[in-house]
Amino acid sequence: MTTFRDRRAAGFSLGEQLRQRDWHAPLVLGIARGGVVVAEAVAEVLDAPLDVVVARKIGAPGHPEFGLGAVTSSGETVYVEQSLRSLGLAPGELDETRSAEQAEAGRRESAYLPARQRVPREGRDVLLIDDGLATGVTACAAARTVRRENPRSLVFAVPVGAPDAVERMAEEVDDVVSLAQPPDFRAVGEWYAHFGQTTDDEVVALLSGSR
Template sequence: MKRRRSFRDRRAGGARLAAELSHRSWHDPLVLGLPRGGVVVAYVVADVLGAPLDVAVARKIGAPGHPEFGVGAVTSSGEPTYDGRSLRSLGLTPGDLREACAAEKEEARRRERVYLRGREPLPRAGRDVILVDDGLATGVTARAAARMLRRDRPRSLTFAAPVCAPEAAIGLKAEVDDVVCVLRPERFRAVGEWYADFGQTTDEEVIDLLQ
């Protein structure tokens, strides 16, 4: 028997997440979506909270031969973040991933240029920043983004997603002030399993939402 999906699509996940976040008190909130799919969720959250929307770009570093399996992540600046347990299990070192890291850093820079369209990112210092994605699997991309955002000195930094792997949510608390998840299923395998429609989001969709 096929299991019923928890969210119709990313917008529905965003509505559920926004309901959780709307019960809290925020100081000058800023909602940042992790492109691409996280921006769709973040758009709904920002709309409900009456907060501005922007992006925080971080790129997954995939395992050799299995790019969908993230063993690390990198932003457009700063050092990469790696998942030590994943590296050990695959017998890899950061040096083995140097070329992949450089390629993903360049892609992060490209996406920032595309999404920001020549403008500066919205100010983050002194604000309650809410970093949003469509889900949390290993958590390595969220950790890389959080470390980048900490340099901008927000008043607080919260990560939020409709569905999170419990272990990843616990691990992420070392990087942020709070982790908010609608669902933390014990049997978690992939983010897409919890959405009926988990189609790929395009750059054009992200640009439209930001506008």
């Protein structure tokens, strides 16, 4: 059983794995919020710039914690079709929630980067980082948003992920790097000794401290 001390330690381990490859103008993108902590350590190892992408979960009516999909500030939306069918829902019935989450994604991006411009993604090898991959729906929405900006390549990298989610993610990006794919995966937090919630202030501080 692989257990990481915390997100930053996991990021250094992931960075060492990624450092074995040759990258062209690499850019490290953390999926907010927890993914930014991992990404900051990866960026430090690779001596690469750090930036952020926000994907917000679209919750089920009356049960917002049950994610049926995800959306980014650009409007890129992904739904878990099996979950929609099981609840007898159509995507159009979630338009109000989707719009609210898209607006929140935009608000957070503006708050995270108040005094700096986004790092260009076109023509770069972009490494999209999260702290774990459970269903993969938010990572998928983030990846599709980044793909539209014409990176040279797009790699998704994560310390730990559910095997089926890693397999699905491989269809969205050029490559997936996962340090651990435990067959008994249940929740991301089980694979960390310390897995407290990352705050907006922490994300801002990490981005402000990066080059």
